[in-house]
Amino acid sequence: MNGFFHRDRAETAPAATAIRVENIVKRFGDFEAVKGISLDVLAGETFGLLGPNGAGKSTLIRMMTTLIPITSGRAWIDGHDVAADPDAVRRCMGVIPQALTSDVNLTVQENLSIYAKLYGVPREERRRSIDELLEAVDLTKWRNAETKTLSGGMRRRLEIARGLVHNPRIFFLDEPTTGLDPVSRVAVWEMLNLLKARRQLTILITTHYMDEADRLCDRIAIVDHGNLVALDTPARLKQSVPGNNVIEAQFQDPPGDWEARLTALQEVTTVQNEGSGMFRVLTTNGSRTTTELVELAVRGGVAIRTLSVQNTTLDDVFVHYTGRQLRDEQVKPVSTFMFPQPGLRP
Amino acid sequence: MNRMLAIVERELRKFFRSPTLMLTAMVFPLVQLVILGNAFGGKITDARVGVVDYDGGPEALRVHEAFDSVAANIRTFRTLPCRSDKQAQEDVRSGRLDAAVIIPPQYSRRVLAGENPKLGLVVDNSDQFLSGSLEAEVQSLTDALNQPRVPQRVANGIALQIVELYPFIEYMKYLLPGSITLAMFVSVMIGGGMLYIDDKARGVHEGWLVTPITRLELVLGLVASGALKAILAGLAITVLGSLIAGLDVIFHPVALFQLLLMIVATSFAFNAMMFLLMVRVEDPLVPRALFGILNTLLYFPSGAIYPIAAFPAWLRALASVDPFSYAVHGFKGVLLKDAGFMAIVPDLLFLFLIGTVALVLATRLFKRTL
Numbered sequence: 046m047n048g049f050f051h052r053d054r055a056e057t058a059p060a061a062t063a064i065r066v067e068n069i070v071k072r073f074g075d076f077e078a079v080k081g082i083s084l085d086v087l088a089g090e091t092f093g094l095l096g097p098n099g100a101g102k103s104t105l106i107r108m109m110t111t112l113i114p115i116t117s118g119r120a121w122i123d124g125h126d127v128a129a130d131p132d133a134v135r136r137c138m139g140v141i142p143q144a145l146t147s148d149v150n151l152t153v154q155e156n157l158s159i160y161a162k163l164y165g166v167p168r169e170e171r172r173r174s175i176d177e178l179l180e181a182v183d184l185t186k187w188r189n190a191e192t193k194t195l196s197g198g199m200r201r202r203l204e205i206a207r208g209l210v211h212n213p214r215i216f217f218l219d220e221p222t223t224g225l226d227p228v229s230r231v232a233v234w235e236m237l238n239l240l241k242a243r244r245q246l247t248i249l250i251t252t253h254y255m256d257e258a259d260r261l262c263d264r265i266a267i268v269d270h271g272n273l274v275a276l277d278t279p280a281r282l283k284q285s286v287p288g289n290n291v292i293e294a295q296f297q298d299p300p301g302d303w304e305a306r307l308t309a310l311q312e313v314t315t316v317q318n319e320g321s322g323m324f325r326v327l328t329t330n331g332s333r334t335t336t337e338l339v340e341l342a343v344r345g346g347v348a349i350r351t352l353s354v355q356n357t358t359l360d361d362v363f364v365h366y367t368g369r370q371l372r373d374e375q376v377k378p379v380s381t382f383m384f385p386q387p388g389l390r391p
Numbered sequence: 392m393n394r395m396l397a398i399v400e401r402e403l404r405k406f407f408r409s410p411t412l413m414l415t416a417m418v419f420p421l422v423q424l425v426i427l428g429n430a431f432g433g434k435i436t437d438a439r440v441g442v443v444d445y446d447g448g449p450e451a452l453r454v455h456e457a458f459d460s461v462a463a464n465i466r467t468f469r470t471l472p473c474r475s476d477k478q479a480q481e482d483v484r485s486g487r488l489d490a491a492v493i494i495p496p497q498y499s500r501r502v503l504a505g506e507n508p509k510l511g512l513v514v515d516n517s518d519q520f521l522s523g524s525l526e527a528e529v530q531s532l533t534d535a536l537n538q539p540r541v542p543q544r545v546a547n548g549i550a551l552q553i554v555e556l557y558p559f560i561e562y563m564k565y566l567l568p569g570s571i572t573l574a575m576f577v578s579v580m581i582g583g584g585m586l587y588i589d590d591k592a593r594g595v596h597e598g599w600l601v602t603p604i605t606r607l608e609l610v611l612g613l614v615a616s617g618a619l620k621a622i623l624a625g626l627a628i629t630v631l632g633s634l635i636a637g638l639d640v641i642f643h644p645v646a647l648f649q650l651l652l653m654i655v656a657t658s659f660a661f662n663a664m665m666f667l668l669m670v671r672v673e674d675p676l677v678p679r680a681l682f683g684i685l686n687t688l689l690y691f692p693s694g695a696i697y698p699i700a701a702f703p704a705w706l707r708a709l710a711s712v713d714p715f716s717y718a719v720h721g722f723k724g725v726l727l728k729d730a731g732f733m734a735i736v737p738d739l740l741f742l743f744l745i746g747t748v749a750l751v752l753a754t755r756l757f758k759r760t761l
Contacts, residue, residue, distance in 0.1 A: 110601050112761050132603050140601040144594035150405045162397035163602040191408075207598075 061088040063215050063247035064109065069118035071104050071271075078104040080271040081118065086249055086264075088214075091241065093262035094251040095359065101271040102251040103143060106219050109249070110140045123215055136164070139208035143219040145200050149193035153184055153203055156192060157210050164211035171210075178206035181243065182236050198229025202236060209240060216241075218250045222257060230254075234261055255359040265359070269367045283357045286365045290331025291355045294338060296322045297348035306345075310337045322350065331356065394604040398612025399619070406582065406620050416578035416624040417631070420570040424632055427696065428563025435524040436466045441473035441482055441491035448499025454492070454510065457532045467528045476511070483513050490514045490525045563636045568722030569695025571628050572657060572715055576690065578624035579661040583617035584669050584678040592675045597761060610754045614662045621658035629654065633726070640726050649725045649732060656742035657718040663749035664714065670756045689715040717741045 064086035071079040079101045086092040094102040107113045109120050111131040119126065125133040147156045154175065161171040179185045182202040192200060201221060208216060218237075222230040234257065241248055252258050258265050259279050267275040267282075275282060283289075296303065299322055307316045307326055313334055317325040328334040331354050342349050442458065444451050455470075462469040471488065473479040479491035493511030501508035512529050514522035590596060599609060629650055633641045640646045668685075669678060692699070692706050693715035699707060710716045721738030724730035 107761065112597060112600055114760055135601055135603045138601070140598075142594055142597045142601075144597070146594045146598045148401065148405060148595070150408045151401065155401075155404060159397050159401045160598070160602070162400070163394050163599065163604050165393060165603065 062086070063088040063090075063123055064092070064249060065121045066105075066109065067119045069105070069108060069120055070116045071101075071108055071113065072116045078271050079108070082266075082268070082271075082273045083118075084266055084273060084276060086247060088247050089245060090263040091237075091248040091250065091261050093258040093265040094249065094268055095253070095255070095258045095265050095363070096251075096268035097253055100268045102268045103219055104271075105268065106217055106249065106251055110138060110217050111135060112140075136211075137213055138215045138217060139211065139213040141204050141208045141216075141218045141221055143223065145197070145204060147192050147200060147203055147207060150191060152189050152191055153179070153195070154188040156203060157207055160207050161210045166211050170212075174210055174212060175206075178209055181240055182206045183232075196229070198225050198232060201225060201229070201233055205233070205236060205240070209244065209246075212244065214245075215247045215249070218248065220251055220253070222252070222254065230257065237261065255363070259359050267363060267366055274366045275362070279359060282359065282362045286357050286361050289329050289357050290327070290334070292326040292328060292331060292335055292338065292352070293355070294324055294326065294352045295350040296324070296342065297350055298322070299324075299347050300345065303345075303347070306341060307338065310334055310341065392608070394602070395608040395612040395615070398599075398604075398609060399616040402582075402613070402616030403619060406616075415581060416574055416621075417628055419577055420574040420628055421631060421635070423573065424563060424566055424570040425635065428561070428566050428636065431562050431696075434465075434467070435521060438468040438489040438521065438525060439487070440468040440470050440525065441479045441488045442470045442494065443473045443476050443479050443491060444494045445496040446494050446498035450499035450502040451494045453536060454494055454532075457536060458492075461528065461532065468525060476513075480513055483515050486515075489521060490529075492529065561636070564638060564727060566696060567632045567636045567638065568719045568726055569690065569693065570632050571625055571654075571722055572693070572695060572718040573686075573690055574628035575621040575625045575654070575657050575661055575718075576686070576715070578621040579617055579658070579665050580678065580682050580685070582620040583613075583662050583665045584681075585675070587613060587617075587666070587669055588672055588675045588678050591673065600759065600761065606757050606759050607754055610666065610750070610757050614659075614666050614750060614753075617662040617665070618655075618658040621661060622654055625654035625658060626651070638726055640729070646725055646729065649735060650722070652739060653718065653721045653725065653735060653742075656721075656739045656746070657714070660714045660718075660742040660746035660749070663746040663753060667749040667753040667756070670753045671758070689713055692716070693719045695719045714742055714745050 062085045064084075066085075067083050068081045069079060069083070070077065070081050082101075082105060094105060096102045104113070108115045109122060109127060111127055111134055115128055119128065121127065122134045123137040125137065127134050148159075151159070157175045157178065158171065161174065166174065176185075179188055182205055184199060184202060184206065187195065187199065192203065195203065205218070205221065208218070221237075222233050225233065237248065237250075238261070240246060248261075250258075250261060262279060264276065264278050265282060266273055275285075277285070300306075304316050304318050304324065307313065307324060310326075310328075311333065312330040313326055313328045315325075315327040317327075319325060326334060326338065335352070335354055339349065339352075341347075440458070442455070444455070458468075458470045461467055468489070470492075473482065473488075473491060476491075476493045479488065479493065482488040483491050491511075491513040493513065495508060495511065498508050498510075510529075510533060512526065514525055516522045604612075630641055633639075641650070668681070672678065688709075691697075692702065692710040693713055694710065695715065699710045699716065702710060717738040721735040721742075724734045724738070728734070
């Protein structure tokens with residue numbers, strides 16, 4: 046255990062800090078990949094590092110997990126100084142790298158067993174831990190299957206089990222759902238939540254998926270160009286962005302004053318007429334404005350062809366703090382529904 | 392220690408699950424043994440030698456009889472008549488003949504007059520091996536023709552009595568020590584070098600580096616597993632190669648134990664050396680590109696296919712530090728000479744020494760981070 050950290054932590058950091066990073070910097074030649082980031086991750090929380098590819102989040106996680114040397118600054122994992130006591134750090138953390146690195150020619154059980162041995166887990170504990178993890182990641186019936194026969198999602202679940210085979214307190218995951226289909230991603234999230242609850246884990250996860258960060262993380266740090274640009278809970282980050290909801294509605298033959306009538310609704314801040322009966326209504330209270338908008342349409346005899354309500358997303362947060370989209374291809378509808386039209390079959 | 396064994400376990404499980412490496416490591420040296428063993432080391436037979444006889448006298452007839460005797464017995468060459476020396480030269484140049492003998496005019500008369508006439512031999516010296524063999528054969532014939540017809544009462548010449556320590560060793564047997572060594576080298580190159588870099592490129596090492604395994608445990612684990620694979624390849628090719636080459640030494644327990652020692656020492660030295668070469672390499676293409684260069688640089692100067700004594704000084708210097716040379720020398724000592732344990736001790740010591748030095752250097756150079 047690192048005496049300095051514990052003394053220092055007792056004076057300046059919350060007692061339950063699992064990960065602390067102070068002014069950490071990583072340079073590759075002249076290029077500064079991480080530019081003096083400081084953050085604390087509390088014990089038991091799921092902490093997200095959110096940023097686009099190349100933002101520096103993988104470099105940051107690699108420094109914390111002893112994989113690359115720190116240029117300057119310091120980091121402590123569970124009280125152990127990463128630079129001074131890397132072996133102690135390695136014992137108390139589990140790490141899932143970005144790439145799928147399980148041996149494809151080995152079985153699921155063999156992959157887990159070999160990693161348990163690398164961590165020095167005693168035989169009986171090893172057997173118990175592997176059984177428990179296989180059950181948790183729903184791979185028990187695949188334990189004797191060669192890894193190459195597993196789907197991408199199953200392999201990722203195997204990797205998650207592998208990272209926990211020595212029962213660490215802190216779990217690092219570097220983009221654990223990249224490349225997975227939506228169903229597999231949800232399965233991974235559920236398993237992570239289950240394992241976190243069972244093992245009282247502190248999780249640090251990097252991702253460039255907004256929904257993943259939103260769904261999994263207690264707090265999120267937004268990293269861009271090697272800088273920490275925002276750090277808070279997902280809810281507070283979203284509240285920090287002006288405007289809460291966007292309603293997109295398409296009407297059948299709206300009257301000429303329709304834009305003005307929509308603007309007159311309570312808590313509407315802006316209405317944009319986008320043509321072809323489509324209007325974007327920005328409001329601070331999405332549910333109330335939606336109700337009033339529907340009532341207005343019924344009273345005015347105007348049919349609503351489509352209606353979607355969007356909450357402010359982390360994507361908006363990212364745009365707000367960095368001035369650009371996280372991923373160009375990302376779309377962000379929360380709900381879309383069709384109103385039945387007279388004479389049209391559903 | 393347990394962590395090192397975990398690395399060994401991982402490598403061996405993969406190895407046995409996918410026998411491609413074993414087969415690849417064995418097939419190449421076995422093919423080389425069979426093809427080279429049969430292609431080289433054989434004697435020249437049925438070469439075509441043209442004879443231009445401008446004499447036609449009794450001494451020329453003796454030459455013809457001597458040639459016929461060669462054609463009928465050891466069959467190094469057979470003779471074909473030629474009309475002129477110009478045509479004979481043209482035929483040798485064009486490849487219709489391998490050589491031509493010119494019996495000059497007045498040959499018989501000059502022999503009988505004691506004037507030491509000369510027989511002409513036209514050879515195609517673009518093929519040194521064939522022309523050398525024909526020159527030697529024709530020279531021995533002329534020596535025989537020069538013998539006095541009535542033997543001297545008191546022999547006053549010097550004779551050489553050759554004592555061969557071992558029965559005739561066919562070239563395939565001569566090649567076997569090199570083939571065993573080559574099999575281990577191929578196994579080390581693929582199972583040690585290429586797989587190591589491929590794993591590195593796939594990110595497998597990243598998974599290991601976040602565990603508490605030490606640098607020494609990791610290096611020892613990788614070297615030990617690579618050495619075990621090479622030992623298996625070495626044993627397999629020793630048994631198969633000995634059976635193919637017709638050597639029964641593998642049925643003698645003492646010799647077999649000595650062979651096992653040589654295989655272990657060679658595998659260890661090769662693996663440690665390979666790991667030292669690859670320890671800082673990141674690009675999977677590098678070991679593939681190096682394979683041919685290392686094969687030429689280590690295998691050919693080792694005396695596996697040609698005696699070191701025939702090398703120029705700089706190549707001998709290379710052979711003196713080439714672990715292949717010591718491996719081949721040791722295997723020859725056991726397989727071909729029954730030279731005893733003490734004869735292979737220097738080879739074993741060198742191989743273990745170079746392996747240990749390479750292992751220490753590789754461990755120091757091994758990066759515990761990405």
